[in-house]
Amino acid sequence: MTAAAPTATGTPSRRVTDNPWLTFAVRRTGRLLVSLWVLVTASFLILHLIPGDPVRAALGPTAPAALVAARRASLGLDRPLWEQYLDHLRGIVTGDLGSSLGSSLPVSRIIGQRLPATLELALLAFLVVVALAVPVGAAMGVLTRGGRRRGGELAFSSTSTVLGAVPDFVLGVGFVYLFSVTLGWLPVAGRTGPSSYVLPVLALAIGPAAALARIVRVEMLTALRSDHVRTARAKRLPAWQVVLGHALPHALTASITLGGLLLSALVAGTVLVENVFSWPGLGSTIVSSILEKDYPVVQGVVLVYGAGVLLVNLLVDVVLSLLDPRSVIRES
């Protein structure tokens, strides 16, 4: 792994070829591998960094010493550290993540049961973010370009600032109060049907949507001022073609990097929102496991969340490279 480390730091690689796409692929893969290694090692270290004996902590001070020793042995904690590390790596490759200290179920099965609920939540929220932020941000960019409609700009920026500053779990509580308790329109918690998705998805999506809409508007203003949009206007294309064909793609490409950060923050946001709505996903699992000191489950879920974030980041870079061929060259 140390051999791959310089790739991540940006030193020119020896393998650089004439093909920028190949260089991009090699570099990006190298960085992904290093990040994965850090993630795997971090999840391994959880058991060893926590203060005190994790098994004693999990079983409680009254548990018999023999049981503690047996659990330690079953977790492999009595073996040398490097052996444990190799075991950990082997387990991740083969999909064997150990079993829960509480329920004795395999961690991989627990994750398998809980992951779909979290994925649904995150993906739906992401779709809502894009569906709200892109049209609103782009339209506000067009409407407020060149200092037009100052009032509209003020209304938009203050609304989006406030919405963006309300944390998702507080928004969720507010939604529960308004739509479930007061109006009685939607279920208060759980995952029981299409209507139960509305509040968690909105609670998760509205903050990032407000933030992304602001970004899209600013990038749209920049794009509308750019020389190549002036060229498009000089071609006398209709306004919609200038905006949709030239300015918007540019604004979206420029928004992708920050949008990707919002998206990976959204993955993390599921932890809080799931706990507001008792959503049976990984977010409620990790919190209850932390509180119950069920460390194998914690390790497994940390791995899944981390891998999810790395996947999102990879997707963002790939999409960016396809949309903006120059980014491949910058990368090289």
Next chain:
Amino acid sequence: MTTVVPGALVPLADRPAARGRWGSVLRTPVGIGAAVLLAAVLVLAVVAPFVWGARAEAVDTDAILQGSSAAHLVGTDNLGRDLFARTMVATGLSVRLALTATLLTVVLGMLLGAAPLLLGRRAGRLVTAGIDIAVAFPGLLLALFFAIVFGVGATGAVLAIGVAGAPVFARLTSTLAAGVASRDYVLAARVAGVGRFRVLLRHVLPNIAEPLVVNATIGAGGALLAFAGLSFLGLGVQAPDYDWGRLLQDGLSGIYRHPEAALAPGLAIVVAGLAFNLFGEAVAKGIGLTSATGVVARRTAGSDQQPVTGRGPVAGEPVLDVEDLSVVFPGAHGPVRPVRGVTFSVGRGEAVGVVGESGSGKSLTALAVARLVEAPGEVTAARLDFRGTDLRTGGDRAHRRLLGTGFAMVFQDPMTSLNPTQRIGHQLAEGARRHQGLSRAAGLARAVDRLRSVRVPEPERRSRQYPHEFSGGMRQRAMIGMGLMGEPALIVADEPTTALDVTVQRSVLDLLAAIRRSDDVALLLISHDVAVVREVCDRVLVMYAGRIVEDLPADRLAAGRHPYTRALVATVPDMAVDLDAPLPVIPGRPVDPSAQPPGCAYAARCPLASDRCRAEDPPLVADADGRRVACWHADEVAAGAVDGELAAAGAAREEVA
């Protein structure tokens, strides 16, 4: 690699710290509001435990889990304690924990961020790589991870949130420090043998302190929200202590019976988070924006309306006919008019040059006749005819086809003027497909043909490439090819060679000249380069401060009758120039378009300026040959009155320098 620092605000320009700028933040409505809000939160954090402490702890078993009433504004909890008092008292712990975590973030982040400066290249690079990996993970996820490691509880949560924020702050610090570390005074200190640590402390940190403080303020808001989140999950503050997150969790479980218990701490979290955030953003905006708003003298309307005679010698129907064209922009202190009553015309196949210093309004004139000036800019004209069609009437739609096929534009920088994300062939074909109804294939075929005619080698292959795969000269030729997709009657080229390498400027100019000759296309060439214009054009318009001051044949430039024309020509070195003598320059500075003098705009720099010049703007008057000049002393200039002055001024300036 994502080099952005998530959510961080980086200064727009480096400027020495000025005390006044922090003060100016407090003069904006948002700044005042945010400052008041933040002060209120901070004061409350200190005062609340003393004011409401007793009430918050008072157990009242007769009033358990009540809704809001006169006695209990937001009701009571399961021990009958007043929740309003508890929400107020919780301000103290919430703010204190958030600030502690932020302090940890700042210290750790600055240490990590300065590591590359302190540790030297190798170790520094390793730290940077670690930071790069860490910033890829969302802060909340990192906080959760460290909360597991440091254990459940307030202390663990402070450590977790503090450490989790460090990578982003480290990235910010190293980005800012790297910018400062390569500056001359830091390098000088290094050369002088000042130690690394001392350089960091004395030279680097003071110069990046402002953005760091601003980002720390915003970061404190984030830490406050993160802390509320961890406590809400049960991983932060533990009973019997309580912060807002803890109160929110307790309130959520009973939200059906009395929602106030959840809403009050929720509102508190939002308000406090906003206070930090808005204040930070307001300060960032206040100290980051470098809007140079100069003092502008108010001018009376109509004072620059000048009688104009003639519009240049044009035989037959002109391609472009412009009369009294003005462009107005709203300014901070009233409207600014960078183009003031310009009148000229361009004949069929004629090449007209427009010269002048930057800011003389020549590019804006080109954009205005092309109808490409966008709001808030406003174009007015007594006449604006292109091929006999009045462009002033009707919207964009009315003239789309006429201008799209007949009016070609070539801009200064072909790198930015072409769409970087589209293939060249597509960009050329786009206009033709819209205006001439060409199919996709026919459009591309014509694009290849035009690329060939502007001498782009291997046009088929090149048409499938992106602009960044073209060289500068080739890009500009492609841009010209774009203008040839229709049947242009006029090519407006705005500084077409300025952004190009000297060696390829010639080929682009030759191309323009060749197109003009072979297709009888008129050319309006805007340039600050007198030599270029003199070579390519038949006629030259000299612009100064938004007006045409002289209109004369290109080969008569040296015999100009306006002192500014003479001065421009004198700055161009030719083969006969004495290489030992200093190059002449035009003394003085161009006029600020927002502060035009009442008389001739050139008077302040003119060796012949008289009282009349300073009081009255001279009209543009045509002579018998159709040559036009706007100068009270035109005859004296023609007689050679300024020839000696220019040389003397050049010499004098050289001595001062």
